[in-house]
Amino acid sequence: MEFLEFLVDRADDMLELGLEHAAVVGAAVLISTVIGVALGIATYRSERARETVLAITGSFLTIPSFALFILLLGPLGLGWRPVLLALVMYGLMPVVRNTITGLREVDPAVIESAKGMGLNRRQQLLRIELPLAWPVIITGVRVTTLVLLGIAAIGAIVNGPGYGELIFTGLARVGTPVAVNLVLAGAVGVMVLAVLFDLVFYAVQRITTPRGIR
Template sequence: MEFLEFLGNRADDLLEMGLAHAAIVGAAVLIATVIGVALGIATYRTERPREFVLAITGTFLTIPSFALFILLLGPLGLGWPPVLFALVMYGLLPVVRNTITGLREVDPAVIESAQGMGLNRRQRLLRIELPLAWPVVITGVRVTTLVLLGIAAIGAVVNGPGYGEMIFTGLARVGTPVAVNMVLAGTLGVIVLAVLFDLIFYTVQRLTTSRGIR
């Protein structure tokens, strides 16, 4: 009951933080998707570039997020710039990997048939390969989004936007009556956003994938 009262009293703050959290994650996912799909398209046919790109983007995920935010303070300062930059870094691997996987799983016979119909490489990619690989690609984008929603909360350590502010404030007040409510409210906000984003991407996937390959 006390927690529900806290949510009611801080509803405006929670809504504002939720919008900021969704905005920074949405921007990072958009940038990571553009870069990741481009890297996947550029490297899926050749082994060494493909392995190099996957190794580099995989290395990004091994960097502790707390440490990365602190390291970015020098060149990017406080606020959303270091958070956005870090989130894009962390979001690349699932998009790149799924783009490469999806394109490489396209049936060679289908590609040969398209080639026999006179389609050039660009036309085959845009009309045949990418549409067939799309369900796998968007799954990577969904995974990226869910990962970034959690990492974005840690961005509060550099004054980043979102529910991390509520969580870190609560952690700083451990021992006080309001501490648990603040941490729980911030965590619950991230979970709600995760559910909403996942529903959005599920809907987008259904609407943009032809019935024959669902």
């Protein structure tokens, strides 16, 4: 009951921080999706190229988030900029990997049929390969979103936006009665956003995936 009262009292803050958190994650997902799909399309036919891209984007995930935020603090300063760049870096790998996987899983017989119909390379990609690969690609985007929602909270270490502010404020007040409520409120906020984002992506997937390949 005490926690619920705390949420009611801080409802305005929860809403404001939630919008900030959603905005920075949404922007990062959009940018990483555009870059990731483009990299996947550019490299999926070449083994060396795709292995190089996967290795580079995968290496970003090995960098501890605390360390990356601090490293970006120098050139980008405090605020949302280092958080956005870090999230884009962390978000590339799942999108690139799923784009490559989805495109490579398209049945070669389907591609040959498209060629027989007179479709050029660009038309094959846009009309046949990408629509067939889309369910796999959107799954990668959903995974990226869920991962970034959690990492974004750590961005509060560089005064980034979102629920991390509550979490870090609570950690700084460990031992006080309000500390647990602050940390729990931040964690619950991130979880609620994760559910909402996942529902949005589920709806987008249903709407944008051709009925014949759902």
